[in-house]
Amino acid sequence: MSVMADYKVTFYPEGKSVEVPVDTTILRAAHEAGIRLDARCGGQGTCGACRVRVINGNVHLPPSGKLSLSDKKKGICLACLALVRGDLDVEVPFSSRLEPADLFEETGENSACGYVFSPGPLTEKFFLELPEPDKHDRLCDWERIRRHLRSRCELEGEFEIPLELLRCLPGLLRAAGWKVTVSLTRAPGYFVVTRIEAGDTSGENYGFCFDIGTTTISGQLVDLNARKPVSGMTVYNAQAAFGSDVISRIVHSQQSPGGLEQLRCAALEGVNRIAADLIKAAKLAKEDVGCVSFAGNTIMTHMLLGIEPKYIRREPYLPVVNELPYLTARESGICIAGSAPVYALPGVAGYAGGDLTAGVLACGMHRSGEVCLLIDVGTNGEIALGGSEFIVCAAASAGPAFEGSGVTCGMRAASGAIQKVSSPGRDGYEVNGDVAARGICGSGYIDLLAMLLREGIMDRNGRLKQEAPGVRPGAHGSEYLVCSSGGEDIVISEADIENLKRAKAAIYAAASALLKHVGMDFAGVSRVYISGGFGSCINVESAKEIGLLPALENKRFVFCGNTSLSGARSVLLSPQARGEAAEIASRMTYCELSLEPSYMEEYMAALFFPHTDLEGFTGGGERG
C-alpha cells in the first residue's frame, strides 16, 4: 500500500505476499501480511522467538547472539532484525507463530464463588404496547415512549435517545403497530435508549464480557435473560508483537510514531475477532449484542481505548483515568450495536486495574469478615488483601513465565500443553487434550519444578544437577529433557528455571510485603484466592513445595479461574455487582511495593526453592 513499495515478500506455507519498501523488517512485513509472529521482546532482537527461514532473496542481517552457526547456514534469521533488500520468500515455522484463535467453551456461575447477585442486566429490554395516538391522545412519538416507560415500567428519571434512533423511530413505530421493544441502559443520572426493535424481542438479550489480558484476551457471549454465558473464546493479545510485557509496549508507543494507535488496534482486533466469531456461531447479528463489559489492567484498559498510558511508567505512576466515563461501543470501536454501553471495571492505580477489582468482586472477599488474600498469577501479578473492613492491593511484576511466555517450551493452557507432572519419565506427565505434547503451561511448570526439586534433579537455587538423569547441556546452559514429541524435544533450561523462580519470588514477596504493610503474616489469612488462566488445575502441593504459595493448609486455598472475566460477567448481569465494583475500587488502597523497604528483602529471600529461610517459611503456616 506504500507509495514507495519496492520489494515483494512472500510468506510460506500460506503464500501470502506484501510489497514493502527497502529496509523494512521481515517482522513488519509479516504483520502487514496478517501473519502474527511471536515477538515477545517487542522486536528488539533479544527474545529469539521470531525465527524465520529465508528461502530466497536478499536480506541484510545484523549480527545476533540468538542464532547458532547452523541456524544461519539453514537461512534462519530473526524477523525483527532482518531487513528486506530484494524480493523475498520466507518460511514461518509453527514455533514462531502466535497461535491461531483457539475456540473453547467456558461457562460459569454468576460469581466465581457462587454468590448470586441481584439481577438486572447492563442493558435491559422493555416490551411496550403503546396506545395508538388519536385526536384525544396527541403525544409525540418520543414522549409516548417516555410516558409508557415512566407509567408502565415504573422507571423514574430522565431518558435520552441518540439522534440516529430518533430518526428511525416514527417509521418503526408505525410499521410495528406501536408494539416495540426498547433497550435501555442506565448512565449516571439518566437512562439511554440504545435500541428500538419492532415487536417483542425481550426474550433475546445478549452482552459480551471480556478479560483484556496482557498475554491473552478472553471473551464470553452472555445470555442476559438466562444469566449465563452462551460461549467463550480466548485469543492471544496481538499486542505481543510489540513486546511481551506492558512496559515494553509503552516503550513501543513512545518510540514509534502511531505506536499507541497500533497497540489500540492490536487489542481491539482480538476483542472484535472474539465478538465476530461468537456472534456468528450463535447465529446473531452484531446489533443483537446490546452491551459490553471488560476488565483489564490499567495499561491494557488505556491501550484498548487509545488513552495515553506513558505517565503510568513515571513517578508518581498516574493513570489518566481509573473510573471510565460512560462509553459507547461506537466510540470504543467494539463491533456490536453502536449505541450499546461499554462498561469498564474501575481500577485503583496504574498497576492495580479493573482486573483486580473484578477479581475481588468475583471472589467476594470484600464481603468477608475475615482477612483474605487474592493472588492473580498473571503477567502483572496483582494482589489484594483484606475483607469487609479494609482492602489493600499491590502489583508484583511477575512476568509472563507462568502464562507460557519467555520460557523455551512455554505455552498457555491449551491443547498440547503438559499441564501436570508427577514424576520423571513417560508416565509422569499429562497432556491437555488428546494430542502429542507441544509445550508446557503454567500448572505444568509448577509441577515440574516441584518434581525436579523433590527428585533432587534441581537444587534449591534452581541449578540442574549435571549428573542427574535427563539433564544435558543445551544451547543456553544445562537443560532437562521432559519428553520428545514429534521430533521436537520439550525441555526446561536453567534460564527457564531462573525466569520461573523470579516470577514465583515476585508473587510470594508481594504477598508477604503486603501482609507486613498491614502488620500481619500468612497465618492470619483465612482464605487465599488464586486466580489466573490456569487457576483451576494448579496443584497446591506443588505450588507450596516451590514456594509460590505459602505453606497453609490446603483447605484455605480457593481456585477461582479467570476472575477478571467472571467479574466482568457479573457486572454485565447485576446492578448490585456494578455498585459493589465501584465501591471496591473506591475503598481499595494501593500500596506501591517499590517504596516498601521490606519488599526487596522479601524478594531476595524468595529467590530460592521454596525459600531462603526454610524454617521460617515452613513455620509460617501449618502444613495441609
Place this chain on the structure above:
Amino acid sequence: MSVMADYKVTFYPEGKSVEVPVDTTILRAAHEAGIRLDARCGGQGTCGACRVRVINGNVHLPPSGKLSLSDKKKGICLACLALVRGDLDVEVPFSSRLEPADLFEETGENSACGYVFSPGPLTEKFFLELPEPDKHDRLCDWERIRRHLRSRCELEGEFEIPLELLRCLPGLLRAAGWKVTVSLTRAPGYFVVTRIEAGDTSGENYGFCFDIGTTTISGQLVDLNARKPVSGMTVYNAQAAFGSDVISRIVHSQQSPGGLEQLRCAALEGVNRIAADLIKAAKLAKEDVGCVSFAGNTIMTHMLLGIEPKYIRREPYLPVVNELPYLTARESGICIAGSAPVYALPGVAGYAGGDLTAGVLACGMHRSGEVCLLIDVGTNGEIALGGSEFIVCAAASAGPAFEGSGVTCGMRAASGAIQKVSSPGRDGYEVNGDVAARGICGSGYIDLLAMLLREGIMDRNGRLKQEAPGVRPGAHGSEYLVCSSGGEDIVISEADIENLKRAKAAIYAAASALLKHVGMDFAGVSRVYISGGFGSCINVESAKEIGLLPALENKRFVFCGNTSLSGARSVLLSPQARGEAAEIASRMTYCELSLEPSYMEEYMAALFFPHTDLEGFTGGGERG
C-alpha cells in the same frame, strides 16, 4: 459523479459545469453545480420562478402556461421542467436566483422585551489551577479534574467526558503545567466536559443561536461573557428549492428517494454557512464556539435533524419529538466544536414549534398577569394567547407572502426592498439601503395595500380599479405600477393582492378563533406582541387599516422583531430561560383550528379589506 454520466451542463455567467444523466432536470443539474435557483413551488412547474435561458444544446421542454411565446423564442424555459438531452449551455438570470448570503448586523437585549434572565451560559468555562500530582496526591488525571470541579467550583453531580477528550487529556495537562480551562455543559442529571484548553481561556466563550425559518435562516454569534451578540447573518433557507412551504417540502421528502436527506443538507448548509462566515469574521476557530441553540417550527426542526416529518401532515398530526434529547454538534452536523451541546427550543405540537416557545419566552407573556396575544407574521403564522394563568396556541398557515415569497416583486427586508409606502408616486415610498428599489418586503406590502385602499385604487375585495392611475393590464390580470427601477417595473398584481389578503385573513382569523376558543375577544387583550423578520418596521396604522391587526389602540402593540432568534439567544445565556422555555412548552396547549367550527367563518369574514363586518370589526376595539 454518476456512473451513467452522459451530458455536460454548463451554467453561465459562472461557467460551472456538471455531468448528469439524460433526462435530468436543469433544476437538479443546477443544484449539483451549487447554483441555487428560486424554486418556490418545489419544482412543480407552477410558480414560474425558476426561469433560465438555454443558450446551446438539446433540451426536452414539456408545455407550460408560465411561459409566453416571446419567452420561448428567447430560449427561456422553466428549469424544473426542462430535461437534459445533450450537452447544454444555460444562462441563469439574477431574478431566478436565491440571493447570495446577505450579511447584516443584528444586536439586541437578552430578552426581546428587556427582561434580563439570570446569567449562566449553556456551556460554561472554568479555569482550573490543578495541584501537580506527587507521591502523596496520586489521583488520576480525570479524577483530579473532577475533584477540583466539585471542591473548588462547587459543582455537584456526575461528570462525563467524551473518549476523544480523555485521549488528549494527559498530554494537555502536562504541557499546560496543570492549568487548564474546562468547558462544561449540563445535560439532564449530569455535567459533560465539552472541551479542555491549556491555560486560562475563560475570558473567551462563544455560542451560536439560530432561527431556522421556512424561508430564511438567521444566526448570531454570541459572546457568552458579554452576554450579547457579536454579529449576525441571515440567509435564505436553501430548502426553498424543494418548495416554498413546509407542506410541499414534506411532499418532496416523500416523493424523492433521499429527499429528506436533501432537505436536511439544504437547511444545514445555511446554518453552516452562517457559522463559517461569522466565525471567520470574528477571527475564531470553529472549536472556539462551544454551544448552539436554535428555534424553528416543528417541521424545520425535524428536517434540520433528519427526523421524518411526514406524520405531522396526517391525522392526528404528530411530530416525532417536541422536546429534543441532549444532542451534540457532531451528531447534528453543525460545524463547531464536535462535543458542543445543541439545544433546541422545545415545541408543543406539529404546527406549534420551538419558534413559538421562543416567541413566548422572548416577549415574556408567560409571566404576565393580563392576557396577551403573540402573533408571528411568518410563513407558518403561529399564534399564542394567554399569560401566567394559561397559554393556548394555534397555527395559521399564512403562507410566505409577507416574507416576500409567492408575490411578483416580493423580497425579504433587505437592501433594495421598498419597506414603507405612504402615497402614490415617486416620493411615496422608502427603500431599504441607499440603492435602487428591486422589490417589496412585508412591511412595504402592508403599507402599499393600506395606501391603495385609502386612495380608492383598490376596493375592499382587493380588486384594482381599472381607471385608477397606475393600474394597467398585466401578464396575469390587472396590476398596479409602484415604480420603475433600473428598467424593471415593480408592480403588485391582483393575484399578489389575493395572496396577501389570504395571508392576513389567515392570521386575523386564527387570532379571533383562538380568542373565541377561550371565550374572549380582542378587547380583552391587554397587549399584542408582533414578531417576524420585519416586525420592527411595520406600520400599525396600515396593518389595522387592512385588517391584519385588530383595531386596538396603538399602545397595546409591541413589536418584538425576530423572537425566534432572541428566544434562542436567551436560552444560550441563561439557565432560567432554559427552565422557562421547558415550562412554557409543557403548559402551552395547542388548539387545532381546523377542528374549530368558528375558524372557517372567521377566515371567510376576514377575506375583505379590512373585514366583512366593518362595523363589528371597527367596533371590536378602540381606535388608537
